Amino acid sequence: MKAAVVIFPGSNCDRDTLVALERITGRKPTQVWHTETELPDCDLVVLPGGFTYGDYLRAGAMAARSPVMAAVKKRAEEGAHVLGICNGFQMLTETGLLPGALMRNADLKFLCKDVHLSVERNDTAFTRKYSTSKPIRIPIAHHDGNYFADDETLARLEGEGRVAFRYVTKDGAPNEAANPNGSRSNIAGIYSEDLRVLGMMPHPERLIEPALGGSDGRPMFEGLLEALS
Amino acid sequence: MKARVHVTLKNGVLDPQGKAIEKTLGNLGFKGVGDVRQGKVIELDLDETDAAKAEAAVKDMCEQLLANTVIENYTIELDAA
Amino acid sequence: MKARVHVTLKNGVLDPQGKAIEKTLGNLGFKGVGDVRQGKVIELDLDETDAAKAEAAVKDMCEQLLANTVIENYTIELDAA
Amino acid sequence: MSEAVSNESELPQADPGVNEPEITPEIVKEHGFSEEEYARVLRALNRTPTMTELGVYSVMWSEHCSYKSSRVWLKKLPTTGEQVICGPGENAGIVDIGNGLAAVFKMESHNHPSFIEPYQGAATGVGGIMRDVFTMGARPIANLNALRFGAPEHEKTRHLVEGVVSGIGGYGNCFGVPTVGGEVEFDPAYNGNILVNAMCVGLAPSDNIFYAAASGVGNPVVYVGSKTGRDGIHGATMASAEFDDDSQEKRPTVQVGDPFTEKLLLEACLELMAEDAIVAIQDMGAAGLTSSSVEMAGKGNVGIELSLDDVPCREEAMTAYEMLLSESQERMLMVLKPGREDKARAIFEKWQLDFAVIGTITDTGRMVVRHKGVMVADLPLDSLNDDAPMYERPYEFTKPPKPFETSKAAAPDNAAETLVKMVGSPALSSRRWIYEQYDHTIMGDTIQRPGGNAGIVRVHGTNTALATTVDVTPRYCKADPKEGGKQAVVETWRNLVATGAKPLAITDCMNFGNPERPEIMGQFAGCILGMKEACEALDYPVVSGNVSLYNETNGTGILPTPAIGGIGLIEDARIYARTDSMKDGDELILIGDENGYLGQSLYIRDVLGMDLDKEGGAPPSIDLEVERRNGDFVRGLIGTGRLSAVHDLSDGGLYVALAELCVSSNLGAEVTLPDGIEAHAALFGEDQSRYIVALPANLVQQALKAAGKAGVTARHLGKAGGTQLTAQGCDPISIETLREAHEGWFPTYMDATH
Ligand SMILES: Nc1ncnc2c1ncn2[C@@H]1O[C@H](COP(=O)(O)OP(=O)(O)O)[C@@H](O)[C@H]1O
Numbered sequence A: 001m002k003a004a005v006v007i008f009p010g011s012n013c014d015r016d017t018l019v020a021l022e023r024i025t026g027r028k029p030t031q032v033w034h035t036e037t038e039l040p041d042c043d044l045v046v047l048p049g050g051f052t053y054g055d056y057l058r059a060g061a062m063a064a065r066s067p068v069m070a071a072v073k074k075r076a077e078e079g080a081h082v083l084g085i086c087n088g089f090q091m092l093t094e095t096g097l098l099p100g101a102l103m104r105n106a107d108l109k110f111l112c113k114d115v116h117l118s119v120e121r122n123d124t125a126f127t128r129k130y131s132t133s134k135p136i137r138i139p140i141a142h143h144d145g146n147y148f149a150d151d152e153t154l155a156r157l158e159g160e161g162r163v164a165f166r167y168v169t170k171d172g173a174p175n176e177a178a179n180p181n182g183s184r185s186n187i188a189g190i191y192s193e194d195l196r197v198l199g200m201m202p203h204p205e206r207l208i209e210p211a212l213g214g215s216d217g218r219p220m221f222e223g224l225l226e227a228l229s
Numbered sequence B, C: 001m002k003a004r005v006h007v008t009l010k011n012g013v014l015d016p017q018g019k020a021i022e023k024t025l026g027n028l029g030f031k032g033v034g035d036v037r038q039g040k041v042i043e044l045d046l047d048e049t050d051a052a053k054a055e056a057a058v059k060d061m062c063e064q065l066l067a068n069t070v071i072e073n074y075t076i077e078l079d080a081a
Numbered sequence D: 001m002s003e004a005v006s007n008e009s010e011l012p013q014a015d016p017g018v019n020e021p022e023i024t025p026e027i028v029k030e031h032g033f034s035e036e037e038y039a040r041v042l043r044a045l046n047r048t049p050t051m052t053e054l055g056v057y058s059v060m061w062s063e064h065c066s067y068k069s070s071r072v073w074l075k076k077l078p079t080t081g082e083q084v085i086c087g088p089g090e091n092a093g094i095v096d097i098g099n100g101l102a103a104v105f106k107m108e109s110h111n112h113p114s115f116i117e118p119y120q121g122a123a124t125g126v127g128g129i130m131r132d133v134f135t136m137g138a139r140p141i142a143n144l145n146a147l148r149f150g151a152p153e154h155e156k157t158r159h160l161v162e163g164v165v166s167g168i169g170g171y172g173n174c175f176g177v178p179t180v181g182g183e184v185e186f187d188p189a190y191n192g193n194i195l196v197n198a199m200c201v202g203l204a205p206s207d208n209i210f211y212a213a214a215s216g217v218g219n220p221v222v223y224v225g226s227k228t229g230r231d232g233i234h235g236a237t238m239a240s241a242e243f244d245d246d247s248q249e250k251r252p253t254v255q256v257g258d259p260f261t262e263k264l265l266l267e268a269c270l271e272l273m274a275e276d277a278i279v280a281i282q283d284m285g286a287a288g289l290t291s292s293s294v295e296m297a298g299k300g301n302v303g304i305e306l307s308l309d310d311v312p313c314r315e316e317a318m319t320a321y322e323m324l325l326s327e328s329q330e331r332m333l334m335v336l337k338p339g340r341e342d343k344a345r346a347i348f349e350k351w352q353l354d355f356a357v358i359g360t361i362t363d364t365g366r367m368v369v370r371h372k373g374v375m376v377a378d379l380p381l382d383s384l385n386d387d388a389p390m391y392e393r394p395y396e397f398t399k400p401p402k403p404f405e406t407s408k409a410a411a412p413d414n415a416a417e418t419l420v421k422m423v424g425s426p427a428l429s430s431r432r433w434i435y436e437q438y439d440h441t442i443m444g445d446t447i448q449r450p451g452g453n454a455g456i457v458r459v460h461g462t463n464t465a466l467a468t469t470v471d472v473t474p475r476y477c478k479a480d481p482k483e484g485g486k487q488a489v490v491e492t493w494r495n496l497v498a499t500g501a502k503p504l505a506i507t508d509c510m511n512f513g514n515p516e517r518p519e520i521m522g523q524f525a526g527c528i529l530g531m532k533e534a535c536e537a538l539d540y541p542v543v544s545g546n547v548s549l550y551n552e553t554n555g556t557g558i559l560p561t562p563a564i565g566g567i568g569l570i571e572d573a574r575i576y577a578r579t580d581s582m583k584d585g586d587e588l589i590l591i592g593d594e595n596g597y598l599g600q601s602l603y604i605r606d607v608l609g610m611d612l613d614k615e616g617g618a619p620p621s622i623d624l625e626v627e628r629r630n631g632d633f634v635r636g637l638i639g640t641g642r643l644s645a646v647h648d649l650s651d652g653g654l655y656v657a658l659a660e661l662c663v664s665s666n667l668g669a670e671v672t673l674p675d676g677i678e679a680h681a682a683l684f685g686e687d688q689s690r691y692i693v694a695l696p697a698n699l700v701q702q703a704l705k706a707a708g709k710a711g712v713t714a715r716h717l718g719k720a721g722g723t724q725l726t727a728q729g730c731d732p733i734s735i736e737t738l739r740e741a742h743e744g745w746f747p748t749y750m751d752a753t754h
């Protein structure tokens, strides 16, 4: 699998993402600077987390207008897989590659902790190594992760099976107590129509080995490796 | 020419900041305050002196960057002063 | 009564948001845009019907919560409609 | 002033664009000069300074930049050791951590600005300390913060906590460094003067460290980063002035931080540092362009010429005075190797940062500044740097109180219920509400998140890890500054040891009241002497630090608060100890002597409500030899890789440490108490040099024997298991009850009606 990680001014999870991808896939991803207008030959494009442009104006808004994003859009249309993590997810909604918007957390605070997620389907390149019956534990670290979409969009997402992850309790209940940020329907991540673009607030790249407190992030990259090689 | 852009959340879009302000105002003892909404105001200095052209340019900026039209509305005020 | 509060940074206070917007507008090809400043606008619904009392109350809210008066100024508009 | 000889031909001319005011005694006073200090300026110049020059002198000779009250005492601290690459005097301290790498770290206060504008004050504090670290060529890898607020019930406290915490998070999170530790305390002594001390640890290749000393006549002086505005002009002098009631009204310009620009500045600096281009570099912190240029030229024994026309400005019509004194954030000053300007410019432009050549290095030993064709300053650098007054302020040591008599401390009605109250009190409750607002998992190397003995981050690309912590117990320092200063150093050492790390060195942040009062100076001096003793006994030198004086409002000073930040090295990142990994069936051993000493303890303060000043007695004493022996022993045990969990004992004593261990491991325990000591004294006494160790049952005898051989007091304390904590003779308490109390206080307090 050939992966590319796009780096913007203010990206700060780029190294973590590069390290995780290399460690798990055994191959160094290509780094792409935001001013590029072309992407290298790759199967997976990752938009890493961070505070691009300080998250000023709206999180991910300015990065979403970078020259490179046109190329990402084009590549997505051509069928490449795109993974947006945290700030990357915000960029994907800002460019319209994914519907909805990520608003300020409901209690207005930045929140860093591990959360439990349900894997809503495990037949995508991103989740094929997960089980849908067992919640996974992944860290979040964001200020603007409160997923909003209007009723119609929400119904469509649900109807088309495009909810990727939901915040749940340890036992798998998607209730309010498990919702860290006010997201509608406890949504933590969503897919594009063709299931090839995934945006998610939690950071799988941060929990890929027991030494860090868990390895539930690992299967995502293992699954991608398997699916895209 | 100066331009002032108001960016506000569309009706029906959740406004966590507005809600939090409303709650805190209540805690502070302010009674009878409802429907608090928070928006942005962006002020710009434009070299452009022609009002119509300036307006068109600012509209472009709003569409391309200043507002996320999925969730936000915007209004533009120009001030030739 | 509706109230609208504008909260803007005092003159001379660094506005990182405005600065970043200005740069990005430039990157997007907009020429001749300078001195971009970003502020907040907060809209409130008040039960109060007396304009003077409403104004006084909103002023209190600004001082106590809505504005950080160390670095921000605020203006209040009331609309009886 | 009349004796000043003026020599017209050498007198810099006033800036014509500005109309610099004439220097009057009022202006001199406003700039914080005593008569004697101003006379020194006149002597050095042999003429009356211009307004700009006066400004430059005033910031260079301010308490903040010159350490004029504290220098004589700071000199007593031990600063050397095998591990030390760079001690105090540079932007940060540096120690060797093996593998060709160095840890660069420092702590700094942002107390006054944070009181006035908590969010921005705290945010720019974090920004400033990170700049100190990356200006030396290190990438920041861990942040910490030591916070002190007024009483929880004080009207300002909630607002200040909220603002400070979100400011620290706002800056560090955006920049992208994990915040892995800190401490928070509440005490009425901080009602009018909160403390915000931020610490940063960075990682640099040992052979590519950058210093401030300028050299090379003719080399270009370069300004990079953000533009200059009229931010915090005279912030450095403000930071050294006592508050009075109307300083809130004055609302001095606070600086606004831009973490995004700082992140770009970091990346641009590190990119340039990988090229062979930089001779010297220094961040523009307090006193901005003035202190950076004066210090760089002074350290290098050269001269410097600046042309202010080329300084990137954010505001119109800035005067020379303003440009030199501005404290705008996110800026750096560099001296480049000849011919490297284009390379450097390209890098900074790539990161969309300002870049301007604003001067050159000379051999004159003077700082010459031109603006709009006029020479606005021409000052001798040795006078600015070395002539700065140094005061041996009168001091009066605190009289050491008598030891506390246990008989004066009543036993609680119910020790178990008391424990629940204590772990749910402002002093001892969980700080989760705070550290969840800080990104602590970014960079993918945090192996011990906040909430353990110390934060631990792996050293990227190696098998090692760094443990780091900040600590001080101000109530001990108040009662007996020397013992308190000692204890502060020792507590960080103990926290590091409890993870298995080898403690390497410390940074400090000395927060005190008005040094012009002999009793305050006595507190300062006492703390320093205690710190010195501990550092020497533990081979644990001070490599950087910061002093914040005049933390007083209307004559009431804060508790003496010498915050200590320590770092330690874990040789094998797989072998270290945690608090949350105690296992069912483990046996518990208590290391260290039990005396049941309750002097200055939280028990007598918070449970019995005793007035510590009047009846608190002496703080617990520390035998540094025992401390070291116990610590070395515990570190040795951890090094076997066979322990389950370790926790050090501090505030609240044995019972509280057990509760913390049980709650974090989500497991109960049953323990015995020693003979001959009253139960409540054994449970809540704050005897020092102690640890609880949890280990598999089959290792207990071996461990106890080893302790005996090493001359370390060790007692088989009890056993882990079940869902309750039971101390001999006390009611069992469910771990759930303890957890609810422990986790409950902070969020409940912060959510309560403002
Ligand atoms: N301001 C803070 N920021 C981050 N972590 C904090 C902060 N305050 C406390 N903590 C964390 O909470 C835990 C408990 O703090 P403390 O009681 O001071 O520990 P100890 O007594 O072991 O020194 C520590 O792991 C500490 O790092």
Ligand SMILES: [Mg+2]
Binding pocket: D183, D470, D471, D472
């Ligand atoms: Mg502590």
